[in-house]
Amino acid sequence: MARRDLRSMAxxxxxSVLLCLLAGAAALALPGIATAQQDLExxxxxxxxxxxxxxxxxxxxxxxxxxxxxxxxxxxxxxAIDEARxxxxxxxxxxxxxxxxxxxxxxxxxxxxxxxxxxxxxxxLDLPAGTVSRxxxxxxxxxxxxxxxxxxxxxxxxxxCQANLLHTIPSDAMRNDALAQYLVSRQWxxxxxxxxxxxxxxxxxxxxxxxxxxxxLNIVGTRDFVLGNNPRERDRNNPKLLTSGVDYDAVYIxxxxxxxxxxxxxxxxxxxxVVGSAxxxxxxxxxxxxxxxxxxxxxxxxxxxxxxxxxxxWAAWVAVKSIVEAVQRTESTDYxxxxxxxxxxxxxxxxxxxxxxxxxxWDGQLRQPMLLGTGNWVVARAPLDGFLHPDNYLDTLGFDxxxxxxxxxxxxxxx
Amino acid sequence: MRFNPYKQGRLAVAAALxxxxxxxxxxxxxxxxxxxxxDDVVTVFDGKSLEKVDTIEVSERPRWLAFSPDHTKLYVAxxxxxxxxxxxxxxxxxTDRLTDIDDPEIFAIGPDGKHLFISNEDDAQFSIYDIAxxxxxxxxxxxxxxxxxxxxxxxxTAYVTSEVANMVHVVNLDSxxxxxxxxxxxxxxxxxxxxxxxxxxxxxxxxxxxxxxxxQTNEVxxxxxxxxxxxxxxxxxxxxxxxxxxxxxxYVTLGRANHxxxxxxxxxxxxxxxxxxxxxxxxxxSRDGKQLYVTNGLSDDMSIVDIxxxxxxxxxxxxxxxxxxxxxxxxx
Numbered sequence: 001m002a003r004r005d006l007r008s009m010a011x012x013x014x015x016s017v018l019l020c021l022l023a024g025a026a027a028l029a030l031p032g033i034a035t036a037q038q039d040l041e042x043x044x045x046x047x048x049x050x051x052x053x054x055x056x057x058x059x060x061x062x063x064x065x066x067x068x069x070x071x072x073x074x075x076x077x078x079x080a081i082d083e084a085r086x087x088x089x090x091x092x093x094x095x096x097x098x099x100x101x102x103x104x105x106x107x108x109x110x111x112x113x114x115x116x117x118x119x120x121x122x123x124x125l126d127l128p129a130g131t132v133s134r135x136x137x138x139x140x141x142x143x144x145x146x147x148x149x150x151x152x153x154x155x156x157x158x159x160x161c162q163a164n165l166l167h168t169i170p171s172d173a174m175r176n177d178a179l180a181q182y183l184v185s186r187q188w189x190x191x192x193x194x195x196x197x198x199x200x201x202x203x204x205x206x207x208x209x210x211x212x213x214x215x216x217l218n219i220v221g222t223r224d225f226v227l228g229n230n231p232r233e234r235d236r237n238n239p240k241l242l243t244s245g246v247d248y249d250a251v252y253i254x255x256x257x258x259x260x261x262x263x264x265x266x267x268x269x270x271x272x273x274v275v276g277s278a279x280x281x282x283x284x285x286x287x288x289x290x291x292x293x294x295x296x297x298x299x300x301x302x303x304x305x306x307x308x309x310x311x312x313x314w315a316a317w318v319a320v321k322s323i324v325e326a327v328q329r330t331e332s333t334d335y336x337x338x339x340x341x342x343x344x345x346x347x348x349x350x351x352x353x354x355x356x357x358x359x360x361x362w363d364g365q366l367r368q369p370m371l372l373g374t375g376n377w378v379v380a381r382a383p384l385d386g387f388l389h390p391d392n393y394l395d396t397l398g399f400d401x402x403x404x405x406x407x408x409x410x411x412x413x414x415x
Numbered sequence: 416m417r418f419n420p421y422k423q424g425r426l427a428v429a430a431a432l433x434x435x436x437x438x439x440x441x442x443x444x445x446x447x448x449x450x451x452x453x454d455d456v457v458t459v460f461d462g463k464s465l466e467k468v469d470t471i472e473v474s475e476r477p478r479w480l481a482f483s484p485d486h487t488k489l490y491v492a493x494x495x496x497x498x499x500x501x502x503x504x505x506x507x508x509x510t511d512r513l514t515d516i517d518d519p520e521i522f523a524i525g526p527d528g529k530h531l532f533i534s535n536e537d538d539a540q541f542s543i544y545d546i547a548x549x550x551x552x553x554x555x556x557x558x559x560x561x562x563x564x565x566x567x568x569x570x571x572t573a574y575v576t577s578e579v580a581n582m583v584h585v586v587n588l589d590s591x592x593x594x595x596x597x598x599x600x601x602x603x604x605x606x607x608x609x610x611x612x613x614x615x616x617x618x619x620x621x622x623x624x625x626x627x628x629x630x631q632t633n634e635v636x637x638x639x640x641x642x643x644x645x646x647x648x649x650x651x652x653x654x655x656x657x658x659x660x661x662x663x664x665x666y667v668t669l670g671r672a673n674h675x676x677x678x679x680x681x682x683x684x685x686x687x688x689x690x691x692x693x694x695x696x697x698x699x700x701s702r703d704g705k706q707l708y709v710t711n712g713l714s715d716d717m718s719i720v721d722i723x724x725x726x727x728x729x730x731x732x733x734x735x736x737x738x739x740x741x742x743x744x745x746x747x
Contacts, residue, residue, distance in 0.1 A: 086558035086580040090596050293578060293602075296560050299537055328581060328598060348601050350579075350621050355649045393647065 040094040043333060045081075045320055046115040046123035047074050048108055051101035053126075065258035066281040066375060069312040073126055073149050074099055075305035076313030080320035082300070087328045095324065105131050109138055116144055121335045122323050124316055129153035129160075136162035143335045145342070147319035150312055154207055157363040157399060161406035166342070166364045168284075168322070169315040172204055174398035175282035176211035178370035178382035179252070179275050181396070184215050185384050188249035188273070193222040194242060194264070196255040205254035208276065221246050225253075225260055243268040252276040279374070282382065284311030286373040292354040311371075318351050318366065322359075325349060353381065355394055363406035367394040443486060443745035445702040449710060449717060450477040450491060451734025457491055457502065458734050462702055462742065465719065465731055469507050473500045478738040479521045484528045486743055492519040492533075499531065499544075504743065513549055516542075521605070523564040523573070525588075532573050534561035541575045541586060553591050557584050563605035567612060572630075574615060576603035583617055583626075585633055595633040599626040607656045607665060609680070616656055616665055623651035625667060625678070639678060643688040646672045655698040657707070659722075666707055668695040675709055675720060687725045691718035697739040710737035 049072060054060065061070055077097055084095040098120060100111045108127065112135055115123055122145050125132050129151040136146055140162060148156060148167040157171050183191065191212060195205040205222070212219050226236045235241050239260075243251055251268055253276040255261040261278035273279055287298050287308035297317075301309035325348075326341040327333060341347060342359065349357040353369045360367055370382040383389075387396045401409065445462030450473075457477060459469035474493035477500070481490050489502040491509075499519055501511040513531070522533040522544075531544040534557075541561055543553040558577025565574045566588070573586040576599075583603060585595040600619025603626070607616040614636070615628040627637040641651050652670030658680070659666065665678040673695060674688040692711025695718070699708045707720040710733060717733040717740065720726070 083559045083579045086577060086582055086584075086596060087598075090582070090598060293560060296536055300559070325581075348622060350601050356621065 040088065040092055041333070042096055043088070043093040043327070044096045044098045044120050045077065045323070046112070046120045047077055047097055047099045047126070047316070048111055048123060049074070049099075049101050049126035051103055063258075063262075064308075065262060066278055066373070067283055067311070068258060069150070070310050071305055071307050071313070073124075073310075073312040073316035075301060075307075076149075076309070076315070076317035077124060077320050079297070079300045079304055079313075080317045080324065082304075084320065084324040087324055091327050091331065091333065093327065093333060095320070097320075105134055108135055112139060112144070112146075116142060121145065121338075122147065122319075124149050124319050126150045126312070126316070129156050132156060132165070133160045133162070136165040140164060143339075145339055147316075149315040149319055153203060154399070157365050158405035161363050161408060163364070163408055166319070166322075166359055166366065168319045168366045169312065170282075170284050170368060170370060171365060171398050172207035173210065174365075174368075174370060176204075176208045177214065177397045178282040178372060179208075179280065180211040180215040180217055181382050181384045181387050182280065182372050182380055183217055183250055183275070185386070186249075189216070190218050190220045190247065190249045192243060192246060192248040192251045193219050194225050194251060194253045194255075194260075195222060196253075196257065196260060197224070197226055198256055200256040201254045204256060204277075208252055208254060220248050225255075227257075227260055239264040239267040240269050243270065248272060250275055253278060280372055280379060281374075282370045282372050284368065284370070285309055285314035286311075286371045286378045288373065288376050289353075289371055289378045292352045294352045297352050314351070318349065318357075318368075322347070322349055322366075357394070360395070360398075360401075362401045362404050362409040363399065364408060365398060367392065367397070369394065370397060443702075444743045446743045447699070447701075447708055447717075447740060448480055448489060448743065449697075449708075449733045449740045450480050450738045451715075451736055452476050452478060452712075452738050453735035455493075456734060457489070459507070460717075460731070465729075471502055471508055473502070473509055474498045474512065479519070480739045480741045481522065481524050482741060482743065483524060484526060486745070489741070489743075490522070490524065490531065492516075492522055494518045494520055499533075513544065513546065516544065516551070521562055521564050523566045525566050526568055526570045532564050532566050534564050534575055536560050536562070539577075541573070541584070543588070543591070555586060555591060555593065557593070558582050558596075563603070563617070565606035565608055565615070567608065574606055574617075576605070576617060578602045578604065578620075583615070583628060597628055597633055597635065599628070599635060600624050600638065604654045605656055607658045609658065610662050616658070618653040618656050618667060620652045620654055620670065623648055623653065623669075625653060625656065625665070627683070637683055639683050639685065641667065641669055641672070641676050641685060641688075643669065643672050643674045643676070654696045655709075657698045657700055660700055660704050666698055666700075668698050668709055670694055670696065671713075673711075675707065675718075677725060689720055689725050689727060691720065691727055692716050692730055697737065699740045699742050702742055702744050708740045708742070710740045712736050712738065 088095045124147045132148050146165050152172045154171050154173050228237050250273050253261040255277040265274040265279045326338040330337045330341050347358045351357050371378045372380045383393045383396045389395045447460040449458045457471045461468050473491050475495035477491045477493050479492040491500040499513040500509045503510040517535050518537050522531050533542050539559045541555045541557045542551040545552045558580025560578040563576040575584045583597040587594045600622030602621035604618045604620050617626050624640045626635050629636040651672040653667050655668035657666045667676040677687040691709045693714035694712040695709050697710035709718040716730040718727045718730050
């Protein structure tokens, strides 16, 4: 598509206004930009989520668990679409969103197929890791890029990584590395690990164990917790009993359901901080982050969704933004060009977190700082000072090429 | 404005100082005015001695500063009170307020002194504000997070950056239409215009560069990148820019890289990086042209840079989070 700037549009607008006047249709005095938009080609992003997703039940959202979504991340994508208006005009396109909520994996596959056939090339998935993996597999080799905006599971970036899948939500490894850096920087080296009953809790705990080893933390004990008040299980459901009889500098809680973790802060045996799923939590975004233009972004999301912005909104926002940036810089809407540019080294994505960001070529993960936040403040941004990496300090968070089980970069070079 | 006994006390002191320093009452004093975001004051320094001579209370979160063309008024954008305060320069105090301006950060004053041209960051609008009528007369939609504003000396054109759209909007001030959108680097912030009006300089905070725009063609003619030694690319965040009074150099403040770059205007070569304070943004040139004043937002001070020696002579405390600095030169 030829790139048109607004000057030529304004020129054609003046001509069309003149024509209107000549035709006696002077009443048609639309502002220039609105008229010009009618000439723009549609450029739609797809967005797929579950229509009946327990994460978005009213009761759950009201609790505002740290590290969980407080509404569907499509709100973040909507903000990004609004922001893309002028870049879109300059490129001759009108960016839009096509949202579909579905019931099961079969419907996800059908929806992706339909979107693809209608010309959509970039689809955001607010779905669990297993489904994301299945979709990526199904459409391997197609002119399609999928954005994982919700699943933290390390395996999606490791053994199960796929070339058509980019991750804007950070991995568990990135979040845990950020926390580990913080603990090391405070010299809170001895950590007690509490692990919930869910399978996902074990996955998060395993990821933290890797981070602990990577940064030299000492896990002084690992204890399983359960929910409830059953007195016969109190050694496993009472935060105080669970954290007694051992010394530690901090307690890490792996609790993907958040209920136990929320209650554990200030309820453990020793006067020590709680981190992980509550207390100090590592996330892609925090509504109290104020630097690097964050205030304005938070305001836009709040205006749009009537709630605070979370890391999930940010992930959807930056997914759209990455493609808008590619359109702007390549001056093109050609899929191959955009797909190459967005994955390349040249891209300079502004995530309002103060670092230049781009996607890792070895596993498709967006490299980004992590915000370490309490309920209403960001205490630190990782990578923390002093944690160095030969290529990019952001690569101290998550799997770097030497550690990654994913071989996307090698495949690319081999092909 | 907030009133508390402590601040009123300071006001009284300021008034006493004012009475004792007749130099303050004349235009073109060479005095230095610095806004400090967290103290809600504009601090006045003597241009020669660099002593603090006055502290002017303003509304909350003062940032951008600009004199009226005749230098009798100093306008102060106060973001947290949606106001642009008007300081009477001779009196050394706020004598008027232009209110209901949503979170103003940067603005420009037209050559006739009758209008303000304001970027409204939260509304993605550029507005033209009638000072006498105290109201916005026009609002124009622009890209998200509009920031830097520059009005040409003939008053016919305004340039506005959009930090999120990575663009410079060219606004025709007769028709109030956007004439062109020029894609520049990432997070474009502020402007400087060459004396002949042909070259517009714009700082790109996230690209660590300056784009040069040919104002005849509205195309980017060159991009100058900054690479001071020992800094990671993401710490090189150019924001403030000043073309030297003799037109030979552009001085660019590099934000978190804590340096001012000296750029040769003819060759576009970066000749030097001069160390200043933490998160250097605001910049002004002294009345005698020999020094630069640079406000450092994260070290709460202002660096005094000797232009000939290309080094910082000293730093002086400038309130909490100093934002902008302007000099009371002779009236234009």
